[in-house]
Amino acid sequence: MIAGAALAASACQGEVREADTDMAEPSGPVINLTLDDLLAAQDAGDIRLIDVRTDEEVAQGMIPGAQHIALNDLAPSSMDLSDGREVVFYCHSGFRSANAATRLSMVTGEPVRHFEGGIVAWQEAGQPLSVPAAPR
Numbered sequence: 050m051i052a053g054a055a056l057a058a059s060a061c062q063g064e065v066r067e068a069d070t071d072m073a074e075p076s077g078p079v080i081n082l083t084l085d086d087l088l089a090a091q092d093a094g095d096i097r098l099i100d101v102r103t104d105e106e107v108a109q110g111m112i113p114g115a116q117h118i119a120l121n122d123l124a125p126s127s128m129d130l131s132d133g134r135e136v137v138f139y140c141h142s143g144f145r146s147a148n149a150a151t152r153l154s155m156v157t158g159e160p161v162r163h164f165e166g167g168i169v170a171w172q173e174a175g176q177p178l179s180v181p182a183a184p185r
Contacts, residue, residue: 078154079147081165082137084174090137097134101149102141102168110178112139112171117181120145125153139164139171 082090090096091114100111101120111117120140130136136153138146138161146163154161164170172178 078160079150080160080162081143082162083165084170084176087137087139087164090135095134096137097132098164099136099138099149100140100168101138101145106141106168107181110168110180112168113177113179115139120149123149123152125149125156128153128156130157135162137162137164140167142167142169 087096087098091098098112098115100107100115100117101123102111102117103119103121104117107117128136138149138153140146140149143163143165146167150161150163166173168178
């Protein structure tokens, strides 16, 4: 599992940079958020957290308050971004969410954030999961 996360992180390295603590204007299309960054943004209530994992993965649990849009179903050019909240993507370990962030950044021309380490980092930190209701 750790080797997979390291591989995913290294695969994203060229496109992703660390989040600046002073929130300076980023130079790349994708910015990594740490767990502390994500928790602070959730507390502030100014993000739209999107889980891009598969339906099967999400059925095992997701970050509370997140919206599920599987990466295969993600259509960045059709996303309604009018509520003003910043979009933050996450997945299992960070590879797919960096991909989703890159795709949205290409549409908006603005940097997009993703939660580095994904649900793996969330669970390793002992954070709670919510289990979505089964479809009817």
